[in-house]
Amino acid sequence: MDAFYASVELLRYPHLRGLPVVIGGRRRSPERDSAPQAVLPRLRDYAGRGVITTATYEARAFGVHSGMGLMKAAALCPEALLLPADFDEYRRMSRMFKAAVAEIAPVIEDRGIDEIYIDLTDCDSVHDDGGRALGAQLKARVHERCGLTCSVGITPNKLLSKIASELDKPDGLTVLDTRDIGSRIWPLPARRINGIGPKASARLEALGIRTIGELAEAPPTLLIDQFGRSYGAWLHEAAHGRDDRPVVTYSEPRSISRETTFEHDLHPRRDRERLSAIFTNLCEKVADDLRRKGYVGRTIGIKLRYEDFTTVTRDQTLPEGTAEATLIRAAAGRCLKRVPLERKLRLLGVRVGALSRADQIAQLAKSSLNLEESTAGYASGATRSRTAALHAAEPGPAAQPADARQLPLFDALKPPPTGSCG
DNA sequence: TCTGGGGTCCTAGGACCC
DNA sequence: TCTGGGGTCCTAGGACCC
Numbered sequence: 001m002d003a004f005y006a007s008v009e010l011l012r013y014p015h016l017r018g019l020p021v022v023i024g025g026r027r028r029s030p031e032r033d034s035a036p037q038a039v040l041p042r043l044r045d046y047a048g049r050g051v052i053t054t055a056t057y058e059a060r061a062f063g064v065h066s067g068m069g070l071m072k073a074a075a076l077c078p079e080a081l082l083l084p085a086d087f088d089e090y091r092r093m094s095r096m097f098k099a100a101v102a103e104i105a106p107v108i109e110d111r112g113i114d115e116i117y118i119d120l121t122d123c124d125s126v127h128d129d130g131g132r133a134l135g136a137q138l139k140a141r142v143h144e145r146c147g148l149t150c151s152v153g154i155t156p157n158k159l160l161s162k163i164a165s166e167l168d169k170p171d172g173l174t175v176l177d178t179r180d181i182g183s184r185i186w187p188l189p190a191r192r193i194n195g196i197g198p199k200a201s202a203r204l205e206a207l208g209i210r211t212i213g214e215l216a217e218a219p220p221t222l223l224i225d226q227f228g229r230s231y232g233a234w235l236h237e238a239a240h241g242r243d244d245r246p247v248v249t250y251s252e253p254r255s256i257s258r259e260t261t262f263e264h265d266l267h268p269r270r271d272r273e274r275l276s277a278i279f280t281n282l283c284e285k286v287a288d289d290l291r292r293k294g295y296v297g298r299t300i301g302i303k304l305r306y307e308d309f310t311t312v313t314r315d316q317t318l319p320e321g322t323a324e325a326t327l328i329r330a331a332a333g334r335c336l337k338r339v340p341l342e343r344k345l346r347l348l349g350v351r352v353g354a355l356s357r358a359d360q361i362a363q364l365a366k367s368s369l370n371l372e373e374s375t376a377g378y379a380s381g382a383t384r385s386r387t388a389a390l391h392a393a394e395p396g397p398a399a400q401p402a403d404a405r406q407l408p409l410f411d412a413l414k415p416p417p418t419g420s421c422g
Numbered sequence: 423t424c425t426g427g428g429g430t431c432c433t434a435g436g437a438c439c440c
Numbered sequence: 441t442c443t444g445g446g447g448t449c450c451t452a453g454g455a456c457c458c
Contacts, residue, residue: 004458024426051426053458066458069424085426112429112458197456230432254430261426299450309425313452349427 001097001150002170004114005054008093009083011147016040020059020080025050025070026263044078046070049261053085057170090114093146100145104138109247117158119247130154130175139173159243160185162194181241186213193238200227200235215239252355256295257303258285259349265307268341275348280325282350283332287325290352296321296361297352300331304339305347313351314338321356328352 001007005023010016025046052073055064062077073080094113102108107119118138120126125134131154142150151172153164163185164174176184190212191201207226209215215223216239224232237243260282266275290297301315314335322328332350 047423049423049426051424053426067425071423072425115458195456199455228433255428257428259427301451311453315451317450347426 001114001148003054003056004093004148005085005090006056006059006083007148008090009086010056011093012089013083016081018058019056020062020064020077021056021083022052022059022064022073022077022080023054023083023085024052024073025082025084040081040083042078043070043074043080043082046074046082048263055080093148097142097146097148097150100142101138104134104141107247107249109249117161117247120154126154130177132173132175135173135175139171157241157243158245158247159194159238160241163188163192166192178241182213185241186211186216188212190215190239195234195238200231203227212239252357253293253295254355255299255351255353256286256289256293256297256355257301257349257351258282258289259303259347261305261347262345265344265346267344275345278348279332279336279350280329282348283329284325286350286352287323287328290323290355291358294358295355296323296358297356298322298354299352300328300335301351301353302332302335302339303347303349303351304345307344307346309346311347312339315351315353317354321354321358321361323358 006021009021009023022043026048048070050070052064052066052068052070054066055073059077059080062080064073064077064080070082090113098108098110098116101116101118105118105120105123107122109117109119111117120131120134123131123134125131125137135152135154139150139152142148149171151165151169151174153161153167153172153174153176155161155164155176156178160176160181164176165172167174167184188211189201190196190204190209191198193212196204203226204210204215207218207222209218215235218236218239220233220236223235226232227235260278262278268275298319298321299315299317301313303311303313305311316331316335318327318331328350
């Protein structure tokens with residue numbers, strides 16, 4: 001989708017069309033909705049933390065782009081209008097454009113809120129003209145259903161399609177096949193390859209490799225030498241436009257997390273109360289997300305970012321999966337005790353990984369009950385998961401404290417409560 | 423007043439097991 | 441009495457993506 005968040009906002013505020021608009025910053029008071037005609041804040045009036053998540057093409061003309069700090073963006077384009085993000089609305093429009101595409105081509109890989117891969121192999125018309133008419137049809141259907149434009153790249157694989165989709169943005173349609181690689185792909189910067197980020201492209205540049213063509217010419221041995229067997233070999237393949245990854249229509253989530261950057265840095269001791277409340281809140285939100293999505297997780301982790309932006313993580317794996325805020329809070333609290341807490345913090349996060357489906361765990365618990373009745377002394381790796389399932393289905397005493405707030409955590413200066421950890 | 427929030431995957435070392 | 445080889449799991453950090 002083209003400048004997705006900003007484009008969705010322009011559907012609501014059509015009178016802003018043609019103006020530099022950026023999305024980002026803190027959620028403000030909800031008065032915006034009751035008085036949409038009121039004076040909208042300008043970038044120059046913004047004070048505080050945050051980055052731009054999306055900028056209209058008019059704003060991009062000033063050098064403003066997503067990921068840029070708002071203060072820096074304000075210096076470049078002080079007159080740009082600033083809207084806070086409304087993720088509920090973006091998710092709604094996301095579902096809508098994906099449904100529009102599915103009407104025509106149902107084999108879709110979700111790549112986040114504003115991007116998809118589509119496998120067109122089984123769409124007959126793709127073979128007529130390389131897919132140009134089909135691409136136009138997809139774009140038209142999305143616009144018809146959502147009023148939004150998108151950019152499409154139709155090629156033999158995902159790697160090339162991703163690059164191609166960006167060649168003609170916004171509202172683009174690019175059709176390429178392998179014969180076009182030399183003329184259309186090789187002149188591009190190596191950074192355009194999905195998987196070559198700022199670090200890798202800087203290292204490539206240090207080797208005198210700027211374009212994808214130069215990367216394609218580089219001896220594979222050099223790349224493997226510099227970047228390791230796996231990544232080095234992949235770089236070579238990618239530069240030649242080779243990619244055999246399938247379009248994956250479904251995948252299970254690996255982790256669920258919540259994190260927050262504070263308006264002002266907080267000190268672990270002096271701001272202990274506030275941090276503790278924030279910490280508990282993050283745990284409750286994660287627990288909520290887990291339950292809503294139907295997962296439990298065994299690995300509980302925390303993430304801290306200090307004022308100097310260095311980041312540390314700690315995690316702990318529990319014997320059984322949980323979606324209980326209290327258990328998550330307790331485990332996260334134990335992680336916190338393993339981290340230095342002298343410097344001020346700018347961010348705190350809580351993560352739950354090693355997920356499994358809550359219903360399958362419950363299912364397993366049932367069959368485990370039956371199994372343990374019928375077979376005594378069965379011992380193998382499977383025993384643990386069955387046992388885990390039992391505990392997950394029927395939380396033991398440890399899950400009893402009703403209010404996570406009562407737990408005396410985020411308190412590294414206190415010795416751990418007796419018997420709380422081993 | 424630099425630098426969000428939610429993710430995935432990879433690497434590498436150590437513990438532990440057979 | 442000088443130290444194998446293979447495998448899995450756990451943990452921490454980092455690159456990258458949307």
